[in-house]
Amino acid sequence: MKLSEYLDGLRAATTAQELEAALQADFKHGYRGRTWSQICKVREEVGLAICAAHPNGRFVPMWGPGRKMTLLGETYRVGRGGNSTGVRYAWHAAGVWAMDLMRREGLSVRASHRVWECWGSYPHRCLVIIEKALAGDIPDPVMNTLIPRKLYGHEEPIRYTGEQNDADQWDRRASMPCPACGDGTIFDWGAGHSEGFDSISWHCNGCPASFTEYVTRDRMREIRQPRTPVLAGETSL
Numbered sequence: 001m002k003l004s005e006y007l008d009g010l011r012a013a014t015t016a017q018e019l020e021a022a023l024q025a026d027f028k029h030g031y032r033g034r035t036w037s038q039i040c041k042v043r044e045e046v047g048l049a050i051c052a053a054h055p056n057g058r059f060v061p062m063w064g065p066g067r068k069m070t071l072l073g074e075t076y077r078v079g080r081g082g083n084s085t086g087v088r089y090a091w092h093a094a095g096v097w098a099m100d101l102m103r104r105e106g107l108s109v110r111a112s113h114r115v116w117e118c119w120g121s122y123p124h125r126c127l128v129i130i131e132k133a134l135a136g137d138i139p140d141p142v143m144n145t146l147i148p149r150k151l152y153g154h155e156e157p158i159r160y161t162g163e164q165n166d167a168d169q170w171d172r173r174a175s176m177p178c179p180a181c182g183d184g185t186i187f188d189w190g191a192g193h194s195e196g197f198d199s200i201s202w203h204c205n206g207c208p209a210s211f212t213e214y215v216t217r218d219r220m221r222e223i224r225q226p227r228t229p230v231l232a233g234e235t236s237l
Helices: 003-011 016-023 033-052 055-059 084-104 109-118 125-134 162-167 217-224
Strands: 062-064 068-071 074-077 145-148 175-177 185-194 197-204 210-215
Touching: 003 016, 003 033, 016 033, 016 125, 033 055, 033 062, 033 125, 055 125, 068 084, 074 084, 084 109, 109 125, 185 210, 185 217, 197 217, 210 217
Parallel strands: none
Antiparallel strands: 062 068, 068 074, 145 210, 175 185, 185 197, 197 210
């Protein structure tokens, strides 16, 4: 397949499904250079046109002249930033504005982040996200609740003891009894942030169990300043 044929296939798409199928056509290309730039340009143009014609396309940010972004009937002017730090700040502010609007109109926090992450490069994929979100299929996580992770064959208990933890003057980890085995102790094994939520990863020293806990700001403060043993919250088992 020639590049011209591949691009014509993208341009012929009138639905998100057709555009995705055209993108998956058997055309070998790299992810840099002039060929890739041409593909990106057509993919984004066609994707935005498909979104503009779709009822749920109102949830997808549209880029216009004067660095103006339109979304859900409102307009926001994205600043230029001046330098790399300023540019990141300007786009962060635009994202906060856009995601706040999406949530006001019924999308979950998670869904609004997913739309914002892909609208610029793969806008047609936003329509699938939006459809699922409006159907309630992309809920936000339950907060301050231990959620068991799926176990695979290679997991083992962590090699860490309460005695080691108590002896660590500067980096003492929060801990609590393991709700899975009842004998071991789960420790704060690291924090993360994804799709608008902070989380703590808990791992047990008595069994292979591990948990994710999406946490509020107060709960994070409690966990990360463990002057006393952390009280266990709800557990989703």
